[in-house]
Structures are given as structure tokens and as C-alpha cells.
Amino acid sequence: MRERIAHELDVLARQSQFRALEIPKGINLCSNDYLGLASDPRLHQALLESINRVHQVGSTGSRLLSGNSSEWETIEREFAEFAGTDAALCFGSGYAANIGLLSSLLKPGDIVFSDALNHASLIDGIRLSGAEKVIYPHRDLRFLETALRARSGRPGASVIVTESVFSMEGDVAPIRDLLALAKANNAALVVDEAHATGVCGPHGRGIAAEEGAEREVLATVHTCGKALASAGAFVCGDVALRDYLVNRARTFLFSTALPPYLAGQIRAALEIVRGADTERSHLRELASNLRTKLKEEGIDCGTSSTHIIPVLLGSNERALHVAGELQRGGFAAKAIRPPTVPRGTARIRVSLTSKISIEQVCQLARAISAACQTFQTASAGAVHV
Ligand SMILES: Cc1ncc(COP(=O)(O)O)c(C=O)c1O
Incomplete structure (x- = not known):
């Protein structure tokens, strides 16, 4: 059984699907604490x-x-x-x-x-x-x-x-x-x-x-x-x-x-x-803002119409790259990969909380766009190696 465990972990790592537990740091974009009540x-x-x-x-x-x-x-x-x-x-x-x-x-x-x-x-x-x-x-x-x-x-x-x-x-x-x-x-x-x-x-x-x-x-x-x-x-x-x-x-x-x-x-x-109507309407505004900004940058956010916005990136590698860049930029974001989502639809699942501001959402959209571009540049480089 230990050999099987080791083998399966190895397969996961080779498919960029190995997951490890981490403590989120930075502006949290991967929590379900949509109204910020966890620290209320x-x-x-x-x-x-x-x-x-x-x-x-x-x-x-x-x-x-x-x-x-x-x-x-x-x-x-x-x-x-x-x-x-x-x-x-x-x-x-x-x-x-x-x-x-x-x-x-x-x-x-x-x-x-x-x-x-x-x-x-x-x-x-x-x-x-x-x-x-x-x-x-x-x-x-x-x-x-x-x-x-x-x-x-x-x-x-x-x-x-x-x-x-x-x-x-x-x-x-x-x-x-x-x-x-x-x-x-x-x-x-x-x-x-x-x-x-x-x-x-x-x-x-x-x-x-x-x-x-x-x-x-x-x-x-x-x-x-x-x-x-x-x-x-x-x-x-x-x-x-x-x-x-x-x-x-x-x-x-x-x-x-x-x-x-x-x-x-x-x-x-x-x-x-x-009694949280104000927070709910702020959350809707944040979400609509982020969707608009991402679309302007040509980034696919699927059919989202709520506070959950998938940034659809396709490959596991691309999703991991963008997540890494966002983390370095101070956002707690995670790459979501198969089997959690269908194959070929790896993504960053942005789950917004009413605690963040419109400015932070604009910052986030810019960071996502920049991370997508650095991935393109890095992979174009890799082809020539
Ligand atoms: C749609 C849906 N249903 C049920 C659950 C499970 O809820 P819980 O985290 O309370 O076990 C989740 C958790 O992520 C979920 O996304």
C-alpha cells in the first residue's frame, strides 16, 4: 500500500495536480466568507x-x-x-x-x-x-x-x-x-x-x-x-x-x-x-466591476453572474502560474484544477468578500492580466529552448 501511495503522489506531481495545505496570506480571494462574518x-x-x-x-x-x-x-x-x-x-x-x-x-x-x-x-x-x-x-x-x-x-x-x-x-x-x-x-x-x-x-x-x-x-x-x-x-x-x-x-x-x-x-x-443588504449590494458591485475589468482585458470569466468569478485559464500549468503571481502580489488565490473542475478548465476561482474595496478589485484585475501575460511570454520562451 505504501508503494501505491508513493506512486499516486508521484503521478499527481507530474500532472501538476499535487496539492499541499497552505495558510492563506494577503487579500483573501479564496474564502467562502462572502460577508466577512468570520472576523465580525x-x-x-x-x-x-x-x-x-x-x-x-x-x-x-x-x-x-x-x-x-x-x-x-x-x-x-x-x-x-x-x-x-x-x-x-x-x-x-x-x-x-x-x-x-x-x-x-x-x-x-x-x-x-x-x-x-x-x-x-x-x-x-x-x-x-x-x-x-x-x-x-x-x-x-x-x-x-x-x-x-x-x-x-x-x-x-x-x-x-x-x-x-x-x-x-x-x-x-x-x-x-x-x-x-x-x-x-x-x-x-x-x-x-x-x-x-x-x-x-x-x-x-x-x-x-x-x-x-x-x-x-x-x-x-x-x-x-x-x-x-x-x-x-x-x-x-x-x-x-x-x-x-x-x-x-x-x-x-x-x-x-x-x-x-x-x-x-x-x-x-x-x-x-x-440585515446585511448594504454588504450584499457592495458585493454585487464588486463582482460586476471585476467581471467588466477582466472582460476588458480579454479574460474569460465564463457565465458568472454572482460573487464567485472563475478566471478560466485552461491548463493546470497556466492556472498555477497565475495563482503564484497573484500570491507574490499579495492576493491569496488558488489554482483550481481537475478533478474539482472539468479537464482543460483549470482556473482561479475568485470568491469575493464584501470586506474588500473597488480599488482592490481594480488592482486584482490588473494583477490577473499581468500574470496571464507573463505566462504567455514564459511559454513562448520555452518553445525556443
Ligand atoms: C455546493 C456545495 N455544497 C456543499 C458543500 C459542503 O459544505 P460543507 O463545507 O459545509 O461540508 C460545499 C462545500 O464547498 C459546496 O460548495
């Missing part, structure tokens, strides 16, 4: 107060054994209200929520229609379920409609699964159209709001809420580790869905509950986020 003193204070309030700092077990507490029961009701649903259930992370939800909902004999760019946690949940899967090209409604029709009338349940704001593209799923297709074809819709929670929709309630669809979809998944600067995730839906997950979702059943004091931090984050 109000959140710090809320956590301290919550720790002082709770009787136990550890949850001591799974929710079905000793790990349940009034903190979690209450924050679940509050989160459901935020999401616009009747109920919500907390999981240890977004990863656990998606795996638990999809692997328990879907069974062999069911069919799941999954956007080609869905996050690994959705993909893994689908794989674990044993359901038949149809991967539809990213946001391709025509393909999806044909695929749904081709399978209509077959036994088994049909479920469409999508992110709302796509984590690597920064574009938005057409939730209303997906819902219409789902309804016409007797399918359910599951929406992962990880990158929309706190940032998109009325009071940061997500894209399903923006479309008035939060009660029509079967489930929305809101994660707390990104704009809410906390941890955990909530699957939001009706009471029956919550009861079902309590009984069937293995990542809920067989995992220790998060510590009860975290509920206090999540509550404070929800309150801050509800």
Missing part, C-alpha cells in the same frame, strides 16, 4: 455568550441518543423560518447533509437527474443511493426535458438535483424552469443553496426564496460554513421530510451532534445576515 466581533461575542449559557460544551452523542438539546431544536425552527419552510434538520456539515439527504431519499430503481457541475457531496450522495443517474449538461433545460420525458411512466421516483449558485462557475440555476420541468414530469427538485445562503435572495434567504419556490421544492440545503461563518448545514423542507431524515439519513443517525453552543453562533449569524 458581533459573531465572536455571540459565540462567547452562547458558550457561557450552555450547560454542556460537548453534545455527547448522536441526536437520537444523548446529543439532542433545546438549542438544536430551537435553531432548527428558526432556520426553517429563515429558509421559508415548515421544518429544518441540522447536519454536521454540508457534505454530510447532501450525502445523508440523497442517499436516503433515493433508492435503486429511482432516477436522479443531476447537473454536470454539481458539487462532490451531491455526486457522492447520488452514488451511494444506487439510483440510476442521468447527468445533464450544465443548466441545459432542453437536454433535461428530453431525458425526463424519455423516462416518464417508468416505476420509481424521479428527482432533479442542482446547486442554486454553482460553486465553481458562479452562475445561477434556473430554479423556476427546473421546477416547471419537475412538476410536468412528476419529479421532485432538490436545491443546494451552499453559495447563496446569506448572499442571494431576500435577506440572504437563497435563490429558491428569491424565486418564491422554497415551499415547492422538496428540499433546500443551506450550509453554515460559508457566508454564515459558522459550521454545519440545514436541510429545509416539510415536517415529513424532517421526520424521514431523522429516521433514515445515516450521516444524521450515526454521527455525533455538533456542540450546542454552535446554535448560538448560527442564530447570531442569521440575524446579522438578515
Whole structure:
């Protein structure tokens, strides 16, 4: 086994795909702390107060054994209200929520229609379920409609699964159209709001809420580790869905509950986020500015329409070069490479935070453009060697 590990690490290094842990330095462009709440003193204070309030700092077990507490029961009701649903259930992370939800909902004999760019946690949940899967090209409604029709009338349940704001593209799923297709074809819709929670929709309630669809979809998944600067995730839906997950979702059943004091931090984050319209509009302005500037420099930022802006660079080497140059220039930026993104679409994923200024965004656009040019020069040189 050790030889295999060494061999695979060697292959990764030769393909420019070896990753090492680093501590980000400089202006952070690779965090999901979209509203800068991770260092917000109000959140710090809320956590301290919550720790002082709770009787136990550890949850001591799974929710079905000793790990349940009034903190979690209450924050679940509050989160459901935020999401616009009747109920919500907390999981240890977004990863656990998606795996638990999809692997328990879907069974062999069911069919799941999954956007080609869905996050690994959705993909893994689908794989674990044993359901038949149809991967539809990213946001391709025509393909999806044909695929749904081709399978209509077959036994088994049909479920469409999508992110709302796509984590690597920064574009938005057409939730209303997906819902219409789902309804016409007797399918359910599951929406992962990880990158929309706190940032998109009325009071940061997500894209399903923006479309008035939060009660029509079967489930929305809101994660707390990104704009809410906390941890955990909530699957939001009706009471029956919550009861079902309590009984069937293995990542809920067989995992220790998060510590009860975290509920206090999540509550404070929800309150801050509800009132963060100014930060959200600044974030939109930053994003639109950066897209305009990059386009002026002839840099491809795909179909982004949100705070996540991919700088599409193609090869791993080019992405690594640009990331390195940005880091030297004082920006914490990372090269995102396959398998996280499709082959040939290596990129810098710029995730903006409302804490940065328009000037910094202009500086960033200039630095990206300069880094792309030095790569061209360096590779042209290499050809002649
Ligand atoms: C779309 C999406 N869903 C789910 C997750 C997982 O959430 P968590 O980090 O809370 O496990 C992520 C994390 O990056 C994500 O991007």
C-alpha cells in the first residue's frame, strides 16, 4: 500500500495536480466568507455568550441518543423560518447533509437527474443511493426535458438535483424552469443553496426564496460554513421530510451532534445576515466591476453572474502560474484544477468578500492580466529552448 501511495503522489506531481495545505496570506480571494462574518466581533461575542449559557460544551452523542438539546431544536425552527419552510434538520456539515439527504431519499430503481457541475457531496450522495443517474449538461433545460420525458411512466421516483449558485462557475440555476420541468414530469427538485445562503435572495434567504419556490421544492440545503461563518448545514423542507431524515439519513443517525453552543453562533449569524443588504449590494458591485475589468482585458470569466468569478485559464500549468503571481502580489488565490473542475478548465476561482474595496478589485484585475501575460511570454520562451 505504501508503494501505491508513493506512486499516486508521484503521478499527481507530474500532472501538476499535487496539492499541499497552505495558510492563506494577503487579500483573501479564496474564502467562502462572502460577508466577512468570520472576523465580525458581533459573531465572536455571540459565540462567547452562547458558550457561557450552555450547560454542556460537548453534545455527547448522536441526536437520537444523548446529543439532542433545546438549542438544536430551537435553531432548527428558526432556520426553517429563515429558509421559508415548515421544518429544518441540522447536519454536521454540508457534505454530510447532501450525502445523508440523497442517499436516503433515493433508492435503486429511482432516477436522479443531476447537473454536470454539481458539487462532490451531491455526486457522492447520488452514488451511494444506487439510483440510476442521468447527468445533464450544465443548466441545459432542453437536454433535461428530453431525458425526463424519455423516462416518464417508468416505476420509481424521479428527482432533479442542482446547486442554486454553482460553486465553481458562479452562475445561477434556473430554479423556476427546473421546477416547471419537475412538476410536468412528476419529479421532485432538490436545491443546494451552499453559495447563496446569506448572499442571494431576500435577506440572504437563497435563490429558491428569491424565486418564491422554497415551499415547492422538496428540499433546500443551506450550509453554515460559508457566508454564515459558522459550521454545519440545514436541510429545509416539510415536517415529513424532517421526520424521514431523522429516521433514515445515516450521516444524521450515526454521527455525533455538533456542540450546542454552535446554535448560538448560527442564530447570531442569521440575524446579522438578515440585515446585511448594504454588504450584499457592495458585493454585487464588486463582482460586476471585476467581471467588466477582466472582460476588458480579454479574460474569460465564463457565465458568472454572482460573487464567485472563475478566471478560466485552461491548463493546470497556466492556472498555477497565475495563482503564484497573484500570491507574490499579495492576493491569496488558488489554482483550481481537475478533478474539482472539468479537464482543460483549470482556473482561479475568485470568491469575493464584501470586506474588500473597488480599488482592490481594480488592482486584482490588473494583477490577473499581468500574470496571464507573463505566462504567455514564459511559454513562448520555452518553445525556443
Ligand atoms: C455546493 C456545495 N455544497 C456543499 C458543500 C459542503 O459544505 P460543507 O463545507 O459545509 O461540508 C460545499 C462545500 O464547498 C459546496 O460548495
